[in-house]
Amino acid sequence: MKNLKFFQILALVFVVQEASGQSGWTKTKGEGFFQTSFYTFNSKDYFTLDGERLVTNRFHQQSIVFYGEYGVTDKFTIIANLPLQNFNGFETTETVSGLGDLRLEFKHSLLKKYFPLAISVAPEIPTGKANNFANSTVNDFERINLPSGDGEFNVWTTLATSFALGDFPFYGSLFGSYNYRTQYDGISFSDQVAVGVELGYKIADKVWFNVRMNGLTSVDEITEVTDFVRGDGTEYTSYTLGLSAPVYKEFHLSLTYRNFNDFLFDRKNIYSGGVFGIGIFYNLKPPTK
Template sequence: MKNNKYIVLLVFSFCVAYVQAQSGWTREAKGFYVQATASYFSSNDYYTTEGRLADQGSTFNSGGLLIYGEYGISDRFTAILDVPLVRLNSFSTTETVAGVGNIQLAIKYRLLKSFPLSLQVGLDIPSNDGENFARSNTADDFGQFNEINLPLSDGEFNVRTTLAASHGFANGKTYASTFTSINFRTESFSNQLQVGAEVGHLFFDKLYLIGKLKIQERLSSENNVQSGSFLYGEGTTFTNFGLTSMYKLTSHLNLVANYSDYSGFLVERKNIYDGGTFSLGLSLEY
């Protein structure tokens, strides 16, 4: 029983956005988990919709504060709330725009009692119409200050469906999970497929380390990619890898740190800025 508690705690501690963990476990009835995370990203390496590395001449910066929570409705049903409470976007040549990102509400259901296999259905709710214009820091040759759209939300509703399976090893300190997710998008955007896996281990009864790998592909029968900001995610494909650590400060409070990055190892990078994301946060579980 104690071994199972280690594995369940390990998995639920890392269901955060951007490199979101997915597992076959659900929370115990009336149990909850809350995490607040601050993140930062900066890069001038932009890959076009054709997968070509372009010279942009300016650096894109993004950051924010994420609030994530889970509540066990029953032993087999878990409610999930994912809120990018503050998002900050800018280029090195523009002012910074700030606001709330897409809000996700989801329900996860454990399909089998004897094996950790779950189905999660989530609704992404847009926080605005997808338009947040940032003004340039300097005027152009005609004395005009130009504006560029740096959306904090893609302005459309998504339905994400995820099937995940997990396995806890006999030592009670190691687990592995894998998942497949389809993001059904509206407003003429292409649907997206994500497939991922992660492995985690508990060291010294205090420190959790988790390695993650995820790919994203575009699901569409059309050859064209909708025009617009790369922040809409249209035509965006990538391989994402990351490392998450959690240190137990107390029996309920944890310090969480994460690093993730992109590569073209399995899936080519398209319509994306390539660089590392750093995040740091605190989590509370009962």
């Protein structure tokens, strides 16, 4: 078993908090989507800044997340993503928790009818605990910082497009994002670029199945230890499988499974393993005209 001091230079990466799939569609005026989900993850496989796989003490992370979209107009949608509680710990530490960082997204439709295209700007506000120390259960004089938020203000800008095949229950989306990062406690972080694609199909006119692939890479090459606990230098490719089905009127159940590989970008500065999610969402219909 590796000493806890080793982990004091490792990253805390919020692997369970993948933003919902980006699309070129906006909600119509008065239309909404509101979801509460629980995600769970644990892994011993940590990938360093050099992409080397290390086997460490098992790290576990769980989150309760609220996600909502609301159409202010037919072309303008407001989106909120807030981890209501993040739980983090190693097998050799206590588990600590706290509110996560709030992401507010302002999405505007550039093209809507024939070629859905939208742009969004999403500031991420550091509402979480930037410092949240967990005590060792092995040596009572050791502890590690497992924050529930990264303590840094950053802004995501996303361009996304989508298509649907008329009455055939199939859709696709493609997006690219740029994350302008700032600093925490005098340490500056590299900006990031994210890309993604999603495909979905409705089975038996009832159950939606979707598959998604996302990639994240840093703009600058990070080769030295700065403040890994904030996720600086993190890179990965992830894939997500999802199912959703109605349970009562406009309430639906969703199930997701996410994991990581090196298909687009090699894994760096991240714990890699399966993420399981379950959620309930509600579709708010626009008022009848």
